[in-house]
Each structure stands twice: as C-alpha cells, then as structure tokens.
Amino acid sequence: MATATKTKPAPAAASRIKPESNGGTDWRAEVLEQEKKRVPSLVLQQQHLEKMDSLLPELDIPVREYGDLKRDGYVELYRLLFLIREVEARLTRLYRQGKIVGGVYLSKGTEAIAIGSGFSLKRGTDWLFPMHRDLGAHLAFGQRPFKLYAQYMGRAEGPTKGRDGNTHMSDRHLQIIGMISHLGSMIPVAVGAAIGSRLQGKNAVALTYIGDGGASIGDFHEGLNYAAVANAPFVLIVENNQYAYSTPIIAQYGAARIIDRAPGYGIPGEIVDGNNVFAVYETCKAAVDRARNGGGPTLIEAVTMRMRGHSEHDDHFYVPKELLAKWAERDPLPRAQRFLEETGYLKEKARLELEAKTVEYIEAEIALAEQSPVPSTDDLEESAFYSTHKKWRTD
Numbered sequence: 001m002a003t004a005t006k007t008k009p010a011p012a013a014a015s016r017i018k019p020e021s022n023g024g025t026d027w028r029a030e031v032l033e034q035e036k037k038r039v040p041s042l043v044l045q046q047q048h049l050e051k052m053d054s055l056l057p058e059l060d061i062p063v064r065e066y067g068d069l070k071r072d073g074y075v076e077l078y079r080l081l082f083l084i085r086e087v088e089a090r091l092t093r094l095y096r097q098g099k100i101v102g103g104v105y106l107s108k109g110t111e112a113i114a115i116g117s118g119f120s121l122k123r124g125t126d127w128l129f130p131m132h133r134d135l136g137a138h139l140a141f142g143q144r145p146f147k148l149y150a151q152y153m154g155r156a157e158g159p160t161k162g163r164d165g166n167t168h169m170s171d172r173h174l175q176i177i178g179m180i181s182h183l184g185s186m187i188p189v190a191v192g193a194a195i196g197s198r199l200q201g202k203n204a205v206a207l208t209y210i211g212d213g214g215a216s217i218g219d220f221h222e223g224l225n226y227a228a229v230a231n232a233p234f235v236l237i238v239e240n241n242q243y244a245y246s247t248p249i250i251a252q253y254g255a256a257r258i259i260d261r262a263p264g265y266g267i268p269g270e271i272v273d274g275n276n277v278f279a280v281y282e283t284c285k286a287a288v289d290r291a292r293n294g295g296g297p298t299l300i301e302a303v304t305m306r307m308r309g310h311s312e313h314d315d316h317f318y319v320p321k322e323l324l325a326k327w328a329e330r331d332p333l334p335r336a337q338r339f340l341e342e343t344g345y346l347k348e349k350a351r352l353e354l355e356a357k358t359v360e361y362i363e364a365e366i367a368l369a370e371q372s373p374v375p376s377t378d379d380l381e382e383s384a385f386y387s388t389h390k391k392w393r394t395d
C-alpha cells in the first residue's frame, strides 16, 4: 500500500515539464537539438585544433641557457630521453610477444615531461609520485630499467616482488611511491608526504603528476588547496597531452589553460613546452627550489601530445591525423638532438656512440629481468599485510 503511494507521480512536478511551460514549445527537444549542434565530434575536433594551435611550440628548441644546466646536464637529459624511448619501444615488443602481465601505457611523444621533472629532484631526499605514463620519471630519479621490466613481467625482482605486473610500483629505497589507479587520489597523498617530511625536519619536496583528464577530479582541487594553505613543499605537474583516453580537452575544461586555476589557490602557475626536455627541467627545478626554500607549492602545466593510444590496446582512432602530424614535427627527441648539435654539446659521432651504449645496456637489463624468477607463494603475506602481519604473529 505504501509503495503505491510512493510511485504515484506528483502532479506538480509533472506540470512543470509540460511543453506549455515555455510558451508552448517543448524546451527539452530544443535543448537536445542545441546540444547536438554544439557537440558533434567534428565541431569538437575543430574547436580542439584551434585551442591547441595557440599552444603549439616552435619547431626547434630555442638555443639559450636553461636554468643551472651545464654541458653534462644537457647530455644526461638527452641520454635519459633516448633511454626511455628505447625502454618503451622494447616494452611494446615484449607486450606483443605476450611476455607482459597487464597493460602497457606509453609516454611516446611526452617523455620529456617525466624526464625533465624526475631529473629536477634531489635523489635520496625528495619524494617522487609518478603516474601511469611517467616511466621516464622512475629512470630519471635513479631506477634501473631491469626493475621496471621485472615489474612488467611480474617477476620476483620487480619492485612489488611480482605481485603486480603494472605501473603501481613503489621503491622505498629510492623514495618513489607507486601510482594510485583512482585518478587524482595521488595528489592529497603526495601533499601529505610533503607536509610529513617537513614535520620530520627534512628539507624534502614531493612532486607528482596528473593528466588533463585527472585534473577535473575533486581530489585535484582539495589537494592543491590544502597544499597552498599549508605552504607545502609540493609540485604538481599537469601533463596536458590533450586527451583523457578519447575525451579531448575541449570537452574537459572551459578555461583557456589549466594553470589559470593557480591564482585561485594563491600559488604560482607555470606553463611549459612539454616537448622541450630542457625547459621542463628548468621550470621544475625552479619550482622544486622554491618549495625547498619555503616558497610553497607550484602548479605546472606541461603542454604536449600523446602520440600513442591511451594504452597499447587502444588504436587512437579518435585523434585527428592532422593534429598528430603537427606534433610529430615537434617530437622531443630529434628536437633535443638538434639543440645539442647546434650548441656543440653532443655532436653526431658522440651521440651515436652514446645511443649504441644505451641500447646495449637496455638489452642486458631485459635479459636480467627475464632471468628473474616468478614470485614464490611462500612469502605471499610478506609486503601485502606487512605491519599487521608482524604484529599478529605469535610463533
């Protein structure tokens, strides 16, 4: 009886949505028509291309000095950029050979962001919180390719000891905290690490990342707002690679730029060419130094273009070819090569030698990972419930 009363439509509500309520026209149909006109995929693409054109970087990296970099620094950044490109190329091959456990999320075309930022941190002091596309940051912060491959193959010598074959890898010795899958959730955790380190009297900075899509999540705002209020030694990099899976940025946020939000939190916001590894380093280093010196958090927007699918199982069909072509000309690797050639920091012969040595190193690291055993079931509880397990054990 009670249910009959509940399901009966309320007459007042029904009359509110009658066509006559808007001068006799059916406003719902009108809104639907307007929406169809406003967001068909072609219009969306056109608007997207126009929006991104305004942020398209120059073809060549401007020849000038970048921050505190010296010759060795420029060369090391190039080596790391080449390293991650090759590490990922081989990862794709292993994936296609069926040797990888789980998915592979590549950073092709956007590697300069993870490399430049990871390199700006102080090893042994700072905290790195990489996201799914920041494999390069692990490397730039001191991780070995062997560890990454062992992780992706689900081997015992991977950072999670074979319990996960994916990007969720922490390495407490290096102060790398594995990504949290739920987008945005990493931000408050990284802010907490920054504040926690300060409470422990350590002069450490925490740096993390979020995508253009993830920047729409509530945790982004809550985490950044609290970081600002607490003056946390924290740096947040938004990797604006123009697509959140298949959603273009035009359907993701209304502001011209994501860093337009920074003044709203009362913190500095910097925009940087995400395909210029030296500029990314320079911008991140300045933000990290400011944070270390008590200057609080910075929001950095690194503009780039994801040149592969969301992951290796996605063929990227939704991205206009014309957009990819424009960004292919701005590939961070040849751009950095040309810069080094022009400045004389690394001429062709030396570069080819460096590249050959790097490829050799990667092959040896893969071989080592393949020799790593699969995890044993004997220590299954170890690491998973470490502290509670130790407390509860009586034998």
Ligand SMILES: Cc1ncc(C[n+]2csc(CCOP(=O)(O)OP(=O)(O)O)c2C)c(N)n1
Pocket (backbone or CB within 6 Å): 133, 181, 182, 183, 210, 211, 212, 213, 214, 215, 217, 239, 241, 243, 244, 245, 306, 310
């Ligand atoms: C809260 C939440 N929603 C959806 C997903 C599924 N998901 C994982 S990555 C991704 C795309 C994220 O896009 P963006 O933040 O722009 O980062 P990108 O992958 O482009 O680097 C989605 C939708 C998730 N992990 N968490």
